[in-house]
Structures are given as C-alpha cells and as structure tokens.
Amino acid sequence: MQDPSAVERYRAAGRRANTQRSYQAAVDHYEQHWGGFLPATGDTVAAYLAAYGAALSINTLRSRLAGLAHWHAAQGFPDPTKAPIVKEVLRGIRASHPQPIKQAQPLQLAALQRCVRWLHGQIEQARSGGDVRRLPRLYRDQALLLLGFWRAFRSDELCRLQVQWNVVQRGQGMKLFLPTTKNDRQNLGTHFHVPSLQSLCPVQAYEAWIAHAGLAHGPVFRRIDRWGRVGEQALHPYSVGGLLRRLLCEAGVAEQGISSHSLRRGFAGWAASNGWDQKSLMSYVGWRDPVSALRYLDANSGLTDGRLWRLPTAQAPA
Structure with a gap:
C-alpha cells in the first residue's frame, strides 16, 4: 500500500x-x-x-x-x-555596483596558541577553585577551537558531529564521521582523520571535553546554560562565530573580522605556509574547485602565483 x-x-x-x-x-x-x-x-x-x-x-x-x-x-x-x-x-x-568579496580574517596560529594557553590557565584556576560552573564551557570551547582549526571544519559540520560516530585511536588520532557534507551530494557520508599532536592537540581536547561532560551519544558541541549545565541540543551553526569572538576577546587576543570561517581560513593559510601542495590541501579540507580554495588564502601567502602548488605532498599536521 x-x-x-x-x-x-x-x-x-x-x-x-x-x-x-x-x-x-x-x-x-x-x-x-x-x-x-x-x-x-x-x-x-x-x-x-x-x-x-x-x-x-x-x-x-x-x-x-x-x-x-x-x-x-x-x-x-x-x-x-x-x-x-x-x-x-x-x-x-x-x-x-562592483563590490569587493567580504571574507573572514584567518585565525593565525599565534592567536590560536595564545587562546589555548589562556584556556589552559582558566581550566586550572577553575579546577583548583572548584568553579564547576565555568569548567564545561572552557573544556567545550577548547575542543571546538582546536578541532575546528586542525580539521578546517565549517560551523555546521562542527555542530553536526555526533559522539557515537567518532572513534579515538590512542597514539594515532581520531576518526570522525558525518553522514552529509556540503560536497557529499549523494549523502554517502564522509570520514575525517584528526591528527594527534604534541601541542595544541585536538584529540586531547576532544577527550577532555567528552570525559568532563560524560557524553556517550548525541551532539558533541552542545549548548551550556549560565549555571554550567550541559544541554541536549547542539550549538546552532550561527552561534559559532560569536563564540569565537567572545573567546578571543576574553583571552586578550586582538583579532578583527573573526567569523566561523576564520578557523577554516586559518588552517588553509597555515598549510600553505608549510608547503602543502594543491592536491593535498584540497583533499584534506574538502574543496573540489581550486578557485574556491584560493578564495580562502591571502594574496600574500605565496600561493596565488602557483609556486607552492608544485611542492611535494605534505602530510597532516604532526
């Protein structure tokens, strides 16, 4: 029937x-x-x-x-x-009415380092002072910042991550899964490898957040109320830009023009300056069109003349 x-x-x-x-x-x-x-x-x-x-x-x-x-x-x-x-x-x-293309400013690695150092300090203060209200937000923001940067995720991708789909592999990194992405028109799903790093490690930050919040399923990045209670609902993608601006402001990092795309642009700039070639960068970030990739890179990054595109394939950050 x-x-x-x-x-x-x-x-x-x-x-x-x-x-x-x-x-x-x-x-x-x-x-x-x-x-x-x-x-x-x-x-x-x-x-x-x-x-x-x-x-x-x-x-x-x-x-x-x-x-x-x-x-x-x-x-x-x-x-x-x-x-x-x-x-x-x-x-x-x-x-x-010609108009310049408005782009988010990339989050530079130095700014990322300063923000993470501030978060580490705040976490230690909250733990030693027994401030259980602040700890969930600090752990969540640290994980979102590092995972968003090193995987060059869009805000909606961060907000759609589910705990039960992710697998942490000790000493190797982490595997994430999203059932749909912008370029996955057939809804086949996409797996993402997240590197385990000696510093600014997204895997350690993810584990710390999941363990502190006691999450076993559902959204990874969730809303937290003023009393530090972790909710069931995922963050809204539109809130990620404001979260980043608030975080940088509290950490004393003077960065202008920050939006949710700043993490994606920041990683692209970092990879370009470290010799990633076009194929490696596009594959890792998920770009299909080279023109789209160039829009995320600064004109002075050295990539617009094509020189760095011919360097040997770079590996994931390690």
Whole structure:
C-alpha cells in the first residue's frame, strides 16, 4: 500500500536544510518585502532585481534568483529567472555596483596558541577553585577551537558531529564521521582523520571535553546554560562565530573580522605556509574547485602565483 506521508518524509530528508531555508527566504523576500506575485515573469523578476541592485550584494541577488527558480520548478511553471532580460539586468548591476568579496580574517596560529594557553590557565584556576560552573564551557570551547582549526571544519559540520560516530585511536588520532557534507551530494557520508599532536592537540581536547561532560551519544558541541549545565541540543551553526569572538576577546587576543570561517581560513593559510601542495590541501579540507580554495588564502601567502602548488605532498599536521 502506498504511503504518501513516507514518500514526502524521505523527499524532505534528501533536501538540505540550509538550502531549503535559503529558498524559502528568497520567496518570502520577493513576495512580502517587495510585494511581488507568483508565478512571476521575466519582466517582474528583472524589476525586482533592479529594485535591490544597489542595496544587496550580487551573491545575495543570485541566491534570491535560485530560490525563485526552485519555486517555479517545484510548481511546474516555466523558470522566469532564465529570461534574457534577467541576465542582462544582473550583468548591469554587477557592472554598476562592483563590490569587493567580504571574507573572514584567518585565525593565525599565534592567536590560536595564545587562546589555548589562556584556556589552559582558566581550566586550572577553575579546577583548583572548584568553579564547576565555568569548567564545561572552557573544556567545550577548547575542543571546538582546536578541532575546528586542525580539521578546517565549517560551523555546521562542527555542530553536526555526533559522539557515537567518532572513534579515538590512542597514539594515532581520531576518526570522525558525518553522514552529509556540503560536497557529499549523494549523502554517502564522509570520514575525517584528526591528527594527534604534541601541542595544541585536538584529540586531547576532544577527550577532555567528552570525559568532563560524560557524553556517550548525541551532539558533541552542545549548548551550556549560565549555571554550567550541559544541554541536549547542539550549538546552532550561527552561534559559532560569536563564540569565537567572545573567546578571543576574553583571552586578550586582538583579532578583527573573526567569523566561523576564520578557523577554516586559518588552517588553509597555515598549510600553505608549510608547503602543502594543491592536491593535498584540497583533499584534506574538502574543496573540489581550486578557485574556491584560493578564495580562502591571502594574496600574500605565496600561493596565488602557483609556486607552492608544485611542492611535494605534505602530510597532516604532526
């Protein structure tokens, strides 16, 4: 017997939540903020773009078009975003309002070291002083900082890690698993190796956090209330940037432009300066497009002229 609810449930499971939210936000903006009607025509979509051409970035406008295109395809209507007038208006907006690409500042290794030293000191103070309220947050933040840096994770990947999927191998490192990632379109799952290091070790920080919180299953990085109680819910990906900024501020590390992507960019810069070639870096971080990789690297890192790409393959940090 056919079960329509099961069909829809599995269809929904195959859609990426972030993408769906982005599509819905685009439709809401078109209808509620601009006052447009659906289904749309090429002319009305072009007028919508023109209305926000000076206010929104070109990437945001492209995201809005993707959401409108998805709505029309899902409802069986012709896609108005493919109309020539839409492409012409978008090209004109790009020419009339050129904008530099906004990027997060990379978290430098020196800043990472200072922050971890501060965390170590705070943990020792809290333990000796019996401050059980602060300890969970300190252990969690230390693990998130080091794991996010050395594995160059995105914020949503950090927040989707599950304790029961991870395996610590003494003296070797740790294996993590995520059932879906940005580049895993078939939902086959991806395994990540985390190196065991002599200093700034993400594996030791992970073990210390898991042991202190007594976690055996569920999200690795969780919300903690003001009384130091560890919750059941995972951190929200949007909260990771604020967490990093707060942590650096408390540690007295003056870093501007920090966001959740600063960990990813920081590792990429570190790997580049230590001679990783293009293939090794892209494989470790999970990039498929070399152009995407270069966007994460500083222009003065020495990579943009291609010289470091030809060095021998580097190993994982050790």
